[in-house]
Every structure is written in structure tokens, then in C-alpha cells.
Amino acid sequence: MKLNDFKLEVFFGKHEFTAPYLLTQSDCESMTINELFKYEPGLKEPFLNMWLGYTEVSGNPELREAIADLYPTMTPENIIVHAGAQEPIFNFMNVMLNKGNHVITQFPVYQSLFEVANSIGCEVSKWNLKQTEKGWQMNIEELKELIKPNTRLIVLNSPNNPTGYAFRKEEIEAIAEIARNHNIYVFCDEVYKGIELDNIKRPWFADCYEKGISLGVMSKSYGLSGLRIGWVATKDADLIEKLIKMKHYTSICSSGPSEFLAAVALKHSDEILRRNLNIIKQNLKTADDFFQRHPQLFVFNKPMAGPVAFIKMNIKMPVDQFCNKLVEEKGVLLLPAEIYSYEGQYVRMGFGRKSFAKSLAKFEEYLIEKQYV
Ligand SMILES: Cc1ncc(COP(=O)(O)O)c(C=O)c1O
Incomplete structure (x- = not known):
């Protein structure tokens, strides 16, 4: 059995733990063990005594x-x-x-x-x-x-x-x-x-x-x-x-x-999913405002479910080159369509993290600096 490289994991391996502004993550905001135990107090001792x-x-x-x-x-x-x-x-x-x-x-x-x-x-x-x-x-x-x-x-x-x-x-x-x-x-x-x-x-x-x-x-x-x-x-x-x-x-x-x-x-489950859904909804409001400011640059369809969307970009440069420059020059991570072996000028954006608004602001700054908008 010969497996081809996993393009997404290779790309994340390069940037996920170094890029300061993660705008593409597909997982929702995580938490500490302490935070998790707040949902059900009294578990610290049994957890520490686990076999x-x-x-x-x-x-x-x-x-x-x-x-x-x-x-x-x-x-x-x-x-x-x-x-x-x-x-x-x-x-x-x-x-x-x-x-x-x-x-x-x-x-x-x-x-x-x-x-x-x-x-x-x-x-x-x-x-x-x-x-x-x-x-x-x-x-x-x-x-x-x-x-x-x-x-x-x-x-x-x-x-x-x-x-x-x-x-x-x-x-x-x-x-x-x-x-x-x-x-x-x-x-x-x-x-x-x-x-x-x-x-x-x-x-x-x-x-x-x-x-x-x-x-x-x-x-x-x-x-x-x-x-x-x-x-x-x-x-x-x-x-x-x-x-x-x-x-x-x-x-x-x-x-x-x-x-x-x-x-x-x-x-x-219900409480944790509600917490994460609220983060996504809040971030989608911020995203909506952003996309309304730049209708000429993006085609954005809100996700029906889940924390990611695939967004079309109207730019001349191949989108994978754009994403490489964006992460190198501004530290903002977006995932280009090429990672999915998908033809087209798309990027994946993720709405599950609390840092979304800050990362999106950096992205907008970059678009202005480079005169895309
Ligand atoms: C659709 C889908 N399936 C499976 C996985 C793998 O999940 P895990 O990291 O929990 O193994 C991912 C991770 O991004 C995914 O997006």
C-alpha cells in the first residue's frame, strides 16, 4: 500500500503551530480539563486516581x-x-x-x-x-x-x-x-x-x-x-x-x-455544543460584515452546518500562492483549494475559534495594504 502525501496535514504541519492568526481551523474552540470539569464538579479525584x-x-x-x-x-x-x-x-x-x-x-x-x-x-x-x-x-x-x-x-x-x-x-x-x-x-x-x-x-x-x-x-x-x-x-x-x-x-x-x-x-453534549454554536454564530456576524464590505472580492455562502466555509476569491494570482504569501507576510493562515485537489480560486475559512475576529482584522489589513480592496 502506497499512500500519497496528505496535503492538508503537510500544510498544517508547516504552519499550524507557528502562524499567529489561524483563520482556517476546522475544530471548535477547545478548553482545559479544569473547564471541562466545571460541567460536572467532583471528578478531579476520580480522574487522578484512574488506573x-x-x-x-x-x-x-x-x-x-x-x-x-x-x-x-x-x-x-x-x-x-x-x-x-x-x-x-x-x-x-x-x-x-x-x-x-x-x-x-x-x-x-x-x-x-x-x-x-x-x-x-x-x-x-x-x-x-x-x-x-x-x-x-x-x-x-x-x-x-x-x-x-x-x-x-x-x-x-x-x-x-x-x-x-x-x-x-x-x-x-x-x-x-x-x-x-x-x-x-x-x-x-x-x-x-x-x-x-x-x-x-x-x-x-x-x-x-x-x-x-x-x-x-x-x-x-x-x-x-x-x-x-x-x-x-x-x-x-x-x-x-x-x-x-x-x-x-x-x-x-x-x-x-x-x-x-x-x-x-x-x-x-448539549451544553458544549451550545457553547460552540454561540462562538460560531458570533463569528459569522463578524464575517458577514466583512464580506459585505468586500463584495467584489469574495463569493461567500454561509455554512448550513459546521464551522467551515469554502469561499471564492476574485483575484488574479493563483490562490495557493496568495495563501503562501499571506501566511509568510502577515501570519494569517487560510487553506487554498489546491489542498483539496480542487480546481478553483477557493479558500477555506473556519469560524469556530474565539480569536476569529482578531485574525479576520489582520486579514483585512493585509488586503488593504496590498490594495486588493
Ligand atoms: C471531515 C473530516 N474527517 C475526519 C477528520 C480527522 O479528524 P481527527 O483529527 O479527529 O482524526 C477531519 C479533520 O480535519 C475532517 O475534517
């Missing part, structure tokens, strides 16, 4: 229970805890796919969601998001046309990174119906779920389809990326068994202290 041995391969039972509670139809047996969301993407693709399988992937999307399939030797077709006057859209008819006799898997990311597009209930049900008719699995990366900006609640894919797999994580909507706790939810018992056997070769089990902290956070 630091191995934990169960499928995950701490209390944590699996808290995760299952997020879903109307899941039980702890339907859940396997993993290291972040990246490990389960890798493991799932490896147990599900063989060379020669056909895979349909929503696009643009986080690279591992198609790259692992690519490295296994699968044929990958893109199901493209399109920017219209009504914002980013997906056409379900196009999905039908992409299906081939050897299609084994459809990969979705909803809410989508980088566009902020999120399938509505009717679309999820329509996709499940198409997949069911062709006996195709659906892996839905739902790591940005829980921060809906259009107030529309969507179901989890795994609740809607017996061959559906939902991917969740503490990193994004909850802002707890340092825990490295993610999970897969599915009713397919055979797949669960295969994923456990695969995990024996990757992390074996998750970090006990992280499982403890993730369970605490999930017991206060």
Missing part, C-alpha cells in the same frame, strides 16, 4: 453508552471507539474495500476519505458539490448515474468540510434508498454534526440505513481534538467484528484518560 492500564478494544463501556445515547437507534454494541476520526477512516476502508472495487466519494472532501480507497487500488468516482446562486448543492440524480455494477461504497461527509453543505433528512433517506437498491454500503463522516446553523436537525446516517456507517469524533463540534477519541457507529455486526480485528493492528485500545474525559463531555 492507567489497557482499556477494552471496542472502548470503555461507559463511553460507548454515552456515544450510543447520541443516536436514537444505537446500542453500545453498535459502537467502536477509535483514535480520532483518522484511524477509523483508515481501518474501515481497509476492511471494507478490495482492489478493483468502485467507490463514489462526495467532492471536495477531506483527503483520507478517498485517498485510502485509492491506495487500495479502488476506482474512485467523484460526486461533485456545485456552487450555485442558492449556495452549495448536490444533485441526487448524479449519484444514481455514477453507480456501476462493482460499486461497493458511497462515501459522504455531512456537514461537509470544506463547503459547510449538510444533507437534509429527505436527501439522507433518498441516498439510503438508492444504496439499498444496489446493495452498496454508505460511510458517512459526520464529525461536524451537532452545530447546525440553519436550525435543521438531521438524522445520523447509521440510524437510517442498515448498511450505513456513521463516523463521529470529539475533535470538531466538541473542540476536544487533543483527546484523540472518535468512533464508528453501525448496525452491521459483521463489520463491527472486522473493525475490532483491524484495530488489533493499529491502536489496540484508546487512551484511558481520554475515554474518561470524552465520556464526561458527552454527558454534557
Whole structure:
């Protein structure tokens, strides 16, 4: 197996811990352990007295229970805890796919969601998001046309990174119906779920389809990326068994202290998501004012859900060059479309951090200095 470089992680490796003005992050504002414990006082002693041995391969039972509670139809047996969301993407693709399988992937999307399939030797077709006057859209008819006799898997990311597009209930049900008719699995990366900006609640894919797999994580909507706790939810018992056997070769089990902290956070899921949604909403107001000041330079479609948007820039310079200059000359980090192997003058902006207004002000300063506006 030969994996191509992960463009986004390579780019972040260069800039994420040195650029002072992060304007592109996809995770929500994080917190300290002390802040987390304020949601449930009395946990300091039990946490400090935790046993630091191995934990169960499928995950701490209390944590699996808290995760299952997020879903109307899941039980702890339907859940396997993993290291972040990246490990389960890798493991799932490896147990599900063989060379020669056909895979349909929503696009643009986080690279591992198609790259692992690519490295296994699968044929990958893109199901493209399109920017219209009504914002980013997906056409379900196009999905039908992409299906081939050897299609084994459809990969979705909803809410989508980088566009902020999120399938509505009717679309999820329509996709499940198409997949069911062709006996195709659906892996839905739902790591940005829980921060809906259009107030529309969507179901989890795994609740809607017996061959559906939902991917969740503490990193994004909850802002707890340092825990490295993610999970897969599915009713397919055979797949669960295969994923456990695969995990024996990757992390074996998750970090006990992280499982403890993730369970605490999930017991206060609604409060933490509300905190993060409020940060995003506040930042989107600031962003709206900014984009109204510069209508000639940007095409901005607000995310339907999640903390990121993919914004078109009307500039002559290739946008990846622009982003490199911006970070080198002003310390402001934006992610160019090239990182997604997406053609077009787009940048990803992230609205989940408390420092957003300060970083955006620096960005505006740069645009003025360089006479873009
Ligand atoms: C859509 C999507 N899936 C998975 C991941 C990986 O998440 P984690 O860092 O928790 O492994 C990311 C990270 O940016 C992502 O955007």
C-alpha cells in the first residue's frame, strides 16, 4: 500500500503551530480539563486516581453508552471507539474495500476519505458539490448515474468540510434508498454534526440505513481534538467484528484518560455544543460584515452546518500562492483549494475559534495594504 502525501496535514504541519492568526481551523474552540470539569464538579479525584492500564478494544463501556445515547437507534454494541476520526477512516476502508472495487466519494472532501480507497487500488468516482446562486448543492440524480455494477461504497461527509453543505433528512433517506437498491454500503463522516446553523436537525446516517456507517469524533463540534477519541457507529455486526480485528493492528485500545474525559463531555453534549454554536454564530456576524464590505472580492455562502466555509476569491494570482504569501507576510493562515485537489480560486475559512475576529482584522489589513480592496 502506497499512500500519497496528505496535503492538508503537510500544510498544517508547516504552519499550524507557528502562524499567529489561524483563520482556517476546522475544530471548535477547545478548553482545559479544569473547564471541562466545571460541567460536572467532583471528578478531579476520580480522574487522578484512574488506573492507567489497557482499556477494552471496542472502548470503555461507559463511553460507548454515552456515544450510543447520541443516536436514537444505537446500542453500545453498535459502537467502536477509535483514535480520532483518522484511524477509523483508515481501518474501515481497509476492511471494507478490495482492489478493483468502485467507490463514489462526495467532492471536495477531506483527503483520507478517498485517498485510502485509492491506495487500495479502488476506482474512485467523484460526486461533485456545485456552487450555485442558492449556495452549495448536490444533485441526487448524479449519484444514481455514477453507480456501476462493482460499486461497493458511497462515501459522504455531512456537514461537509470544506463547503459547510449538510444533507437534509429527505436527501439522507433518498441516498439510503438508492444504496439499498444496489446493495452498496454508505460511510458517512459526520464529525461536524451537532452545530447546525440553519436550525435543521438531521438524522445520523447509521440510524437510517442498515448498511450505513456513521463516523463521529470529539475533535470538531466538541473542540476536544487533543483527546484523540472518535468512533464508528453501525448496525452491521459483521463489520463491527472486522473493525475490532483491524484495530488489533493499529491502536489496540484508546487512551484511558481520554475515554474518561470524552465520556464526561458527552454527558454534557448539549451544553458544549451550545457553547460552540454561540462562538460560531458570533463569528459569522463578524464575517458577514466583512464580506459585505468586500463584495467584489469574495463569493461567500454561509455554512448550513459546521464551522467551515469554502469561499471564492476574485483575484488574479493563483490562490495557493496568495495563501503562501499571506501566511509568510502577515501570519494569517487560510487553506487554498489546491489542498483539496480542487480546481478553483477557493479558500477555506473556519469560524469556530474565539480569536476569529482578531485574525479576520489582520486579514483585512493585509488586503488593504496590498490594495486588493
Ligand atoms: C471531515 C473530516 N474527517 C475526519 C477528520 C480527522 O479528524 P481527527 O483529527 O479527529 O482524526 C477531519 C479533520 O480535519 C475532517 O475534517
